[in-house]
Amino acid sequence: MAEMIKLFVNGNEVEVEAGKNLIDAIGAVGIEIPHLCYHPALGADGNCRMCLVGLEEGGPPLVAACKTPAAEGMKVLLDADHIKKIQHDVLEFQLINHPVDCPVCDQAGECSLQDYYMTYDGQKSRMTVPQVTKSKKMDFGCGVIHDQERCVLCGRCVRFCRQITKTGELGIVNRTDTARVAIFPGRPLDNRYAVNVVDLCPVGAMTSADFRFKQRVWFMKKERGVCHGCSKGCNITIDHNREKDQDDLIYRFRPLFNEQINGYFICDEGRLSYRDENENRLTEARLSKTTMSLDKAVTAGLKEIKRAEGIVILISPDCSLEQMVSVKSLAEELGATLSGFSDGYIKKGDGDDYLIQDDKAANRAGLAALNIDSSQTGFEEALAKAGLLINFNNDLSLFYDESSLKKLFKEKRVIGVTSRNTKLFQMANLVIPVASFTEYSGSIISCDNILQTFNRAITKNDTLVDICEVASLFGGPLKTDRDRYDELKKIVVSLNDFDPDTIPATGLKLT
Amino acid sequence: MSAEVKTLKREGSTLAEKIYFVEIFKGMATTFGHFWRNLLDNSNLYVRHYPEVEPEIPVRWRGRHRLTSHDDGTVKCVACFMCQTNCPAECISIEAGERLDDKAEKMPVKFNIDLLECIYCGYCVEACPLDAIRMDTGIYSVTDNNRESFVLGLEDLLKTPGAFSEEEYKKGGA
Numbered sequence: 001m002a003e004m005i006k007l008f009v010n011g012n013e014v015e016v017e018a019g020k021n022l023i024d025a026i027g028a029v030g031i032e033i034p035h036l037c038y039h040p041a042l043g044a045d046g047n048c049r050m051c052l053v054g055l056e057e058g059g060p061p062l063v064a065a066c067k068t069p070a071a072e073g074m075k076v077l078l079d080a081d082h083i084k085k086i087q088h089d090v091l092e093f094q095l096i097n098h099p100v101d102c103p104v105c106d107q108a109g110e111c112s113l114q115d116y117y118m119t120y121d122g123q124k125s126r127m128t129v130p131q132v133t134k135s136k137k138m139d140f141g142c143g144v145i146h147d148q149e150r151c152v153l154c155g156r157c158v159r160f161c162r163q164i165t166k167t168g169e170l171g172i173v174n175r176t177d178t179a180r181v182a183i184f185p186g187r188p189l190d191n192r193y194a195v196n197v198v199d200l201c202p203v204g205a206m207t208s209a210d211f212r213f214k215q216r217v218w219f220m221k222k223e224r225g226v227c228h229g230c231s232k233g234c235n236i237t238i239d240h241n242r243e244k245d246q247d248d249l250i251y252r253f254r255p256l257f258n259e260q261i262n263g264y265f266i267c268d269e270g271r272l273s274y275r276d277e278n279e280n281r282l283t284e285a286r287l288s289k290t291t292m293s294l295d296k297a298v299t300a301g302l303k304e305i306k307r308a309e310g311i312v313i314l315i316s317p318d319c320s321l322e323q324m325v326s327v328k329s330l331a332e333e334l335g336a337t338l339s340g341f342s343d344g345y346i347k348k349g350d351g352d353d354y355l356i357q358d359d360k361a362a363n364r365a366g367l368a369a370l371n372i373d374s375s376q377t378g379f380e381e382a383l384a385k386a387g388l389l390i391n392f393n394n395d396l397s398l399f400y401d402e403s404s405l406k407k408l409f410k411e412k413r414v415i416g417v418t419s420r421n422t423k424l425f426q427m428a429n430l431v432i433p434v435a436s437f438t439e440y441s442g443s444i445i446s447c448d449n450i451l452q453t454f455n456r457a458i459t460k461n462d463t464l465v466d467i468c469e470v471a472s473l474f475g476g477p478l479k480t481d482r483d484r485y486d487e488l489k490k491i492v493v494s495l496n497d498f499d500p501d502t503i504p505a506t507g508l509k510l511t
Numbered sequence: 512m513s514a515e516v517k518t519l520k521r522e523g524s525t526l527a528e529k530i531y532f533v534e535i536f537k538g539m540a541t542t543f544g545h546f547w548r549n550l551l552d553n554s555n556l557y558v559r560h561y562p563e564v565e566p567e568i569p570v571r572w573r574g575r576h577r578l579t580s581h582d583d584g585t586v587k588c589v590a591c592f593m594c595q596t597n598c599p600a601e602c603i604s605i606e607a608g609e610r611l612d613d614k615a616e617k618m619p620v621k622f623n624i625d626l627l628e629c630i631y632c633g634y635c636v637e638a639c640p641l642d643a644i645r646m647d648t649g650i651y652s653v654t655d656n657n658r659e660s661f662v663l664g665l666e667d668l669l670k671t672p673g674a675f676s677e678e679e680y681k682k683g684g685a
Contacts, residue, residue, distance in 0.1 A: 104615055
C-alpha cells in the first residue's frame with residue numbers, strides 16, 4: 001500500500017496516494033480534472049492547458065495539474081470562477097477550427113472533447129471568419145486513419161511512437177494554424193502496436209480503419225476479457241452488440257489497463273483476433289458429411305470410444321485450466337494417453353521484448369502446471385499405437401502440413417471437438433462444435449506465471465457447449481464447476497487460499 | 512372544492528315509452544328522414560366517402576417516412592445513427608459505409624425501416640441533424656399481404672416524394 005497524504009480540494013479534505021501527480025491522485029478518489037494531453041503511460045506534456053488548477057497558499061496561483069505532484073496539505077481549487085473560465089476558454093480555443101462533425105465521427109460517445117464541451121463549455125462558436133480546412137481521411141498505415149481537422153495537437157500519438165514503440169514515425173510539423181500531426185513522406189506507421197494511437201487519441205483524429213463506421217460506440221456492450229492471441233494474456237475490453245435479427249457479434253477488442261501484465265496497450269494482432277470469434281466458426285456437429293444434433297453426436301462419439309483400441313486425447317494449449325482438468329480426468333477415466341503437443345503454436349523469433357510473445361498459445365503454462373506431456377515423440381508414439389484420436393481444439397495444422405496430417409491420421413478414427421471450422425477438422429470423422437474463449441468462463445496462466453480468470457462475454461443465439469461439458473458427456477468424472485475447481489486446487493497449490501470469485505481481477509501471481 | 516352535481520332526468524320510464532309501440536315509429540321516422548334526404552340529395556352526407564374521396568392530410572401529419580436528397584439526387588443522410596438511437600420502437604436499422612462524393616465522409620449503404628414495428632412517433636425526424644428523414648409523404652395507409660414488403664429499404668425511402676412544398680413544410684412547424 002502506498003503512502004497516503006491529505007490535501008484539500010475545493011476546501012474538502014481528501015486522502016490520496018503520495019507520489020502521483022494531481023490528475024491521477026485526485027482522479028483516483030473520483031474527482032476529475034479535465035485533461036487532453038496527459039496520459040499516465042506517456043507522462044505529462046503540459047501542452048493542452050486543460051488541467052490548470054488553482055493553488056491557495058504556497059506556489060504559483062495557477063499550475064498544470066499533470067506536472068504538479070500531490071503534496072501534503074495542498075489546497076487545490078477546481079470550482080473557482082477563474083478556473084472555470086480557463087477551462088471554458090481553452091475549450092473555445094480548441095474548437096475554433098474543429099469541424100464538429102460528431103455525427104460522422106467514430107469517436108463520438110467516447111470523445112474527451114465532446115464530454116468536456118458538454119461539461120465545461122456549452123456555448124455556440126463566436127467565430128465569424130471561415131475555419132481553416134485541413135486534410136481528412138489520411139491513411140497513416142497499419143490501419144490508422146488520421147483526420148487533421150479533428151486533431152487537438154495533444155501529441156499523445158507522437159509521444160507513443162517515440163516513447164513506447166521507439167519507432168518515431170509521427171511528428172507535429174509547423175506552428176499555430178498550420179501545425180499538423182504528420183508522417184514523414186513515404187514513411188507510414190510501421191510497428192506492431194500502431195493502432196494503440198487510436199485508443200490514445202482523446203478526440204476522433206485517429207480512427208481505426210478496421211472499426212471505421214462499423215458501429216456507434218453507444219450501441220456496444222463492454223465486457224472484460226483476456227486476449228488468447230499469445231501467452232502474454234493481455235487484458236482486453238470486448239465490445240460487442242447484438243443487432244436486430246442478428247447474432248451477438250464482437251466489433252473490436254480494446255486494451256484494458258492491467259499494470260501487472262499489459263499496461264495500457266495491446267498489440268495489433270491481438271486486437272484483430274476478434275475476427276476469429278465471429279468468422280469461420282463451427283456451429284453444427286457433423287458425422288462424416290451429415291450434420292446432427294449434439295446429443296446424437298455425443299452418442300456417436302461414445303460408440304467410437306467404446307469401439308476404439310487405444311485412445312489418444314490431444315488438448316489445445318489455448319484451453320482454460322478448467323477444461324484441461326476436465327479432459328485430464330476424462331483421459332484417466334478412459335485409460336487414454338493425454339498429450340498437449342503443440343509445438344506449432346510457437347513462432348520462433350516472432351516475439352519482442354514488450355508484449356508479443358513467441359508462444360501463441362494462451363495457456364501453455366497451464367499444461368505444465370497440470371503435468372500434461374507435450375512432447376512430439378510422446379504424442380506421435382502414442383498415436384501410432386492408438387486407433388482413435390480425440391482432438392480438443394488443438395490446431396495440428398500449425399505443425400504438420402496436409403500430407404503429413406493424412407499420413408498421421410491413416411487408419412485412425414478422429415473426433416474433433418472444436419470451435420473452428422478449419423481444414424484440419426474437416427478431416428475428422430466426427431466433429432462437435434464448442435464455445436470459443438469469449439463464450440465461456442475460465443482461467444489461464446500466462447507466460448509470466450500469472451493466473452487470470454475471465455467470464456463469459458458473448459452469448460450467441462445458438463449457444464455452444466464448453467469443452468468441460470463435452471468431457472463430462474464423454475464420461476469424464478468432473479461434472480460441475482465446483483468439482484473442476486476442487487481438482488484444480490489439488491494441483492495448483494497457490495489456489496488454496498482462493499475461491500473462484502475471490503481471485504483478484506488483475507491476476508494472481510503464482511509462486 | 513366540491514364537484515358540481517347535476518342530476519339528469521331518467522328517460523323512458525313513462526307508460527307510453529315502456530310499451531315501445533309509439534317509440535318504434537318515432538325511431539323509424541328519424542331513420543327514413545335521413546334515408547329520403549340522402550337519396551334525394553347526397554351532396555352533404557354525414558359520412559366520408561373513403562376510399563373514393565381521400566381525407567385532406569395536414570402538413571404536420573406524421574405519415575410514412577422518406578429520405579430526402581440533395582439537389583443532385585444524392586442522399587442527404589450521413590448515417591449518424593441518431594434516428595436509430597432515438598427510435599423507441601427499434602424499427603430502424605442502418606449500415607454505414609464510406610462516401611466518396613465529397614458531400615460527407617459517411618453514408619448509409621442500408622437503411623431499413625420496419626413499418627410494422629414503427630409507432631409513427633416522429634422522433635427520428637426530430638433527431639435528424641440534417642433534415643434527411645421526414646414523415647411528409649402524406650401516406651397514411653400502408654397495406655399489403657406479406658410482412659416482407661413492410662420493410663422499406665434505402666431505395667423505397669428515397670424515391671417517394673414529399674406531398675407538400677418546401678415552404679408549406681417549413682411553415683408547418685417542422
